[in-house]
Amino acid sequence: MTMNNIIAQRAALVEQAAAQMGKNIYNGTREKDQTARTENQKEGASSKVCTLEEAIRKSGLKDGMTISFHHHFRAGDKVVNLVVDKLAEMGFKNLHLAASSLQDVHKPLIEHIKNGVITEISTSGLRGELANEISRGLMEKPVVFRSHGGRGSAIANGDLHIDVAFLGASSCDAAGNACGFSRSENAKSICGSLGYALPDARYADKVVILTDDLVQYPNTPNAISEHDVDFVVEVESVGDSSKIASGAIRDTKNPRDILLAKQAAKVIINSGYFKNGFSIQTGSGGASLAAVKYIRESMIEQGIKASFALGGITAHMVKMHEEGLIDRLIDVQSFDKVAAESLMNDPMHKEVSASEYASADTPGSATHYLDIVILSALEVDVNFNVNVLVGSDGIIRGAVGGHPDTAADSALSIIVCPLLRGRIPCVVDEVTTLITPGATVDVVVTEYGIAVNPNRPEIAERLKAAGLKLVTLEQLRDHALKVIGQPDPLPFGDKVVGVVMNRDGSVMDVIKNIKE
Amino acid sequence: MKEAFAGTLESGDILVRIAPAENKGLEIDLESTVAYQFGRQIKTVITETLTGLGINDAKVTATDKGALDCTIRARVTAAAVRATGKDVWKD
Numbered sequence: 001m002t003m004n005n006i007i008a009q010r011a012a013l014v015e016q017a018a019a020q021m022g023k024n025i026y027n028g029t030r031e032k033d034q035t036a037r038t039e040n041q042k043e044g045a046s047s048k049v050c051t052l053e054e055a056i057r058k059s060g061l062k063d064g065m066t067i068s069f070h071h072h073f074r075a076g077d078k079v080v081n082l083v084v085d086k087l088a089e090m091g092f093k094n095l096h097l098a099a100s101s102l103q104d105v106h107k108p109l110i111e112h113i114k115n116g117v118i119t120e121i122s123t124s125g126l127r128g129e130l131a132n133e134i135s136r137g138l139m140e141k142p143v144v145f146r147s148h149g150g151r152g153s154a155i156a157n158g159d160l161h162i163d164v165a166f167l168g169a170s171s172c173d174a175a176g177n178a179c180g181f182s183r184s185e186n187a188k189s190i191c192g193s194l195g196y197a198l199p200d201a202r203y204a205d206k207v208v209i210l211t212d213d214l215v216q217y218p219n220t221p222n223a224i225s226e227h228d229v230d231f232v233v234e235v236e237s238v239g240d241s242s243k244i245a246s247g248a249i250r251d252t253k254n255p256r257d258i259l260l261a262k263q264a265a266k267v268i269i270n271s272g273y274f275k276n277g278f279s280i281q282t283g284s285g286g287a288s289l290a291a292v293k294y295i296r297e298s299m300i301e302q303g304i305k306a307s308f309a310l311g312g313i314t315a316h317m318v319k320m321h322e323e324g325l326i327d328r329l330i331d332v333q334s335f336d337k338v339a340a341e342s343l344m345n346d347p348m349h350k351e352v353s354a355s356e357y358a359s360a361d362t363p364g365s366a367t368h369y370l371d372i373v374i375l376s377a378l379e380v381d382v383n384f385n386v387n388v389l390v391g392s393d394g395i396i397r398g399a400v401g402g403h404p405d406t407a408a409d410s411a412l413s414i415i416v417c418p419l420l421r422g423r424i425p426c427v428v429d430e431v432t433t434l435i436t437p438g439a440t441v442d443v444v445v446t447e448y449g450i451a452v453n454p455n456r457p458e459i460a461e462r463l464k465a466a467g468l469k470l471v472t473l474e475q476l477r478d479h480a481l482k483v484i485g486q487p488d489p490l491p492f493g494d495k496v497v498g499v500v501m502n503r504d505g506s507v508m509d510v511i512k513n514i515k516e
Numbered sequence: 517m518k519e520a521f522a523g524t525l526e527s528g529d530i531l532v533r534i535a536p537a538e539n540k541g542l543e544i545d546l547e548s549t550v551a552y553q554f555g556r557q558i559k560t561v562i563t564e565t566l567t568g569l570g571i572n573d574a575k576v577t578a579t580d581k582g583a584l585d586c587t588i589r590a591r592v593t594a595a596a597v598r599a600t601g602k603d604v605w606k607d
Contacts, residue, residue, distance in 0.1 A: 393552055422528055422582025423550045483584060487553035514552075 041174035041217055048232045049174050049214070052086050055231035056164075059206040061087075064094045065163035068204060070197035071101040071124075072168070072180060072333060073189070073239025079168035079210055081108050082235065088117045096120035098160055100151060100196035100354070101399050104128030105243075113138055122160060124148060125389065125399020134497055135395045137513040143396075143498045145389060148196065148332065149358030149365065149405035150503035155199040156355055156362075159505055165204035167197045168238035169224065172211035176229025177222035180334070180351075181344040188212040190241050192334025192343040193313075194223040198353030201228045212238045223351055245336035252286025256418055256447060260287035263445045263468075264374050264416045265294035270466035271372070271443075271459060273412050276304050278371045280326075281311040281406055284335075284399075285376025287416040292316050292374075299325050310366050311357070311373075311402060313339040313349070321348070330366050332357040332402075358405035360503045367402070367409035375403055377417040377444075379431045382473040384438030384453050386415055387431035389500070392424045394490040394514035396498065400435055405503055407440040412459070414443045425480040425487070427473055432490070433500060434509040448479055491515040517574065520598030523583075523591035530583040532562075532591045534599040537573035542566060548580035561585050565592040569604060 018025045035045075043049045050058070061067070067087070069080050080099065085108070087095065093116050097109070101124040110133050112118045122144040126134060134143055146154060154160035170189045171182035180191040189212055194201075201207050201224045208231045209224065252258065264287065268274055274295075282288045292309075293316055299305065308328040309317045315338035320326045322342075329349040334340040343349045358367045378398060379387040386407070391397040407413040417426045427446065442459060444451040449471030452460040464470055491514060498511030523531040537543065544559050558580055565588070566574060576592075583591070597603055 393550070423554055423584060424582065485554070485557055485585065487550075488556055490552050 046174040066096040072191040076240030076243030098122040131396040152355030152359040162204035165200035173217040173219040176226035177219040179223040192340025195332030257286040261290035264291040283375040288374040373406040384441040386436040390433040427476040522594035533577040
């Protein structure tokens with residue numbers, strides 16, 4: 001065969017193969033792009049980098065759709081207000097705002113609700129003036145409250161469908177690789193883990209990353225992959241990192257909190273779960289965060305090491321990890337700057353999504369491997385039910401958070417709360433709002449004694465043997481009433497302002513409006 | 517009777533102002549962080565404390581931060597003593 005024949009025969013075979021596969025034949029005409037690739041990363045050149053307004057337009061957002069946000073900057077968040085102001089300016093109406101949580105700083109949403117820009121809210125928590133107004137009936141539709149694990153499940157299974165996610169990141173490259181810290185010299189902010197943003201990034205139809213540090217490609221390691229990102233918007237600031245460790249997660253100096261923390265530490269040490277390789281989580285609230293300080297000494301004395309600490313990671317946890325007392329840190333949310341920096345620098349400090357952290361239907365979620373959790377409460381009732389969302393004045397003032405997730409999944413859940421806050425009792429006949437069912441709560445620690453759930457007689461025995469004073473919740477309730485008198489019932493109205501979802505997606509309770 | 521104060525605005529305390537009555541009887545203006553559950557009870561304690569001291573006409577302005585009844589009684593009594601000049605503890 002001649003050379004020409006060979007080439008012709010091969011071309012015929014290529015044609016035949018293409019026809020069989022229903023594909024075109026390569027035509028070899030594509031030209032090389034000679035632009036320096038750093039040029040391609042700039043605004044206007046990259047297909048993803050654009051202004052906020054362009055991102056909103058291109059995302060296809062329409063009235064009535066669902067937008068989402070994370071709350072890793074907590075009280076320092078700037079993204080929610082920035083984006084919703086822009087959406088209002090662009091004339092959007094009837095939007096459903098699905099945030100992982102909302103804080104005092106989101107007070108400007110009140111005006112956007114009044115103007116019909118936002119008509120539905122899903123969140124883990126509400127605080128401040130926004131919570132106050134909503135408790136009094138600001139919105140027509142009730143706010144839907146989910147736990148962090150419950151939100152992860154709802155996003156994954158479609159109960160909570162997100163059309164466009166607006167996610168703040170401390171660094172992002174032009175391709176959309178984003179994370180909660182920055183390694184560049186222009187770093188402006190740091191929030192550490194982006195755990196609550198990861199389900200949004202994965203499942204939202206469109207994902208917009210807002211960043212205050214647009215870094216050179218490739219931004220590694222990254223929390224959110226370019227694969228999930230549609231648009232990248234550079235902004236002046238995504239959040240004030242100094243305000244992360246404020247509010248519910250400040251370090252306590254309150255002597256009563258310290259007493260409660262010490263008592264909780266005694267419960268842990270004598271619970272039967274304080275063994276080499278145990279795992280632990282502390283929730284927000286001064287006393288529960290402080291408890292970890294007091295188990296440290298016993299760990300050193302008894303030569304006990306923890307396999308991992310989970311959840312909101314704090315500077316205390318990082319310190320114990322660096323001392324070799326805690327092997328790994330699993331971080332869905334960095335509670336302070338020290339934790340955020342540890343996540344950036346330490347490969348043993350692992351970032352997890354809300355689903356991998358605490359979803360009931362994710363078999364591998366970390367809460368399933370959790371031994372001990374210490375949690376706070378606004379109210380506990382005589383049946384061990386806990387409320388962490390609605391104050392005893394009927395006003396929403398907290399967050400569901402991971403409370404019901406960790407209480408349900410852990411081997412031992414400990415609630416730490418004072419008997420009274422001012423004149424408000426924390427141990428009551430019935431919680432104002434049910435957030436964490438009593439069946440999942442094992443021990444309640446107050447400054448007037450420790451109550452153990454009757455379902456856990458073995459724990460009661462161990463604590464008694466250790467010389468701890470055990471009481472019943474009925475005794476604690478009666479003691480509170482003796483000091484403060486019998487409170488009048490709250491003036492609730494007939495409007496439902498909030499619906500509390502269980503982590504399995506069922507409706508567990510409602511919150512009614514409080515009348516003036 | 518002259519205007520007098522007792523108490524503070526600290527958590528767990530109550531600031532009580534007593535002034536001469538503008539109308540007959542006790543006029544109580546209460547602002548409280550626990551008004552829903554304890555407003556009624558706080559007003560009763562203030563009224564009982566004052567009438568117990570023989571004061572039936574006065575204007576009372578109270579700002580409560582979750583004080584217990586014993587604290588309320590003590591602050592109202594102190595304010596009444598300052599307002600009337602009659603030392604109930606000595607006399």
